[in-house]
Amino acid sequence: QKEVEQNSGPLSVPEGAIASLNCTYSDRGSQSFFWYRQYSGKSPELIMSIYSNGDKEDGRFTAQLNKASQYVSLLIRDSQPSDSATYLCAVNPPYSGAGSYQLTFGKGTKLSVIP
């Protein structure tokens, strides 16, 4: 059973601080990793993707991947109140027939940025 684990939070950080969100996955060999942001009452929105070990930066967001540890993280620098949302980690498992082109989601971490 493919599993994606996230701390449900809530994670509270002061405005301007770095928010660190973590995710682990069970299916070794997973190929693609994504972070989605979901505001309350809205649908998930793709904000970051990462495919190889290391860091990937996009503006204030940095995704980090460590396949050996089966660990993905998202760092948000200079956190703003508008970053307050639930962050969902999603994983594309390795090719295995029907499940190959799907994303498995974690339960999400709720982030609250305090002004």
Next chain:
Amino acid sequence: EAGVAQSPRYKIIEKRQSVAFWCNPISGHATLYWYQQILGQGPKLLIQFQNNGVVDDSQLPKDRFSAERLKGVDSTLKIQPAKLEDSAVYLCASSPTRVSYGYTFGSGTRLTVV
């Protein structure tokens, strides 16, 4: 590029009634997904279509849920009869053939079963 369209946005029904949701994916996207998101949880895949064929429906409660994708474009998800535990947001997403770039969700349909 137009996004994934879903309707209705909200629906309230009584248990044992039936309900249907509609999804129109992004033009040219071969793969369409229906997810169920219960409050406080992550989205859970119900069914995946590739063009007009079902790729994976292993988590679809087939005794009450059904879905179809006519002509490989629009899709309809139906629940009959609904149970209280079906209260959730039903999300439709689409992607090009490979999901390596992630996929785009529609605005969702919030279903409340009373």
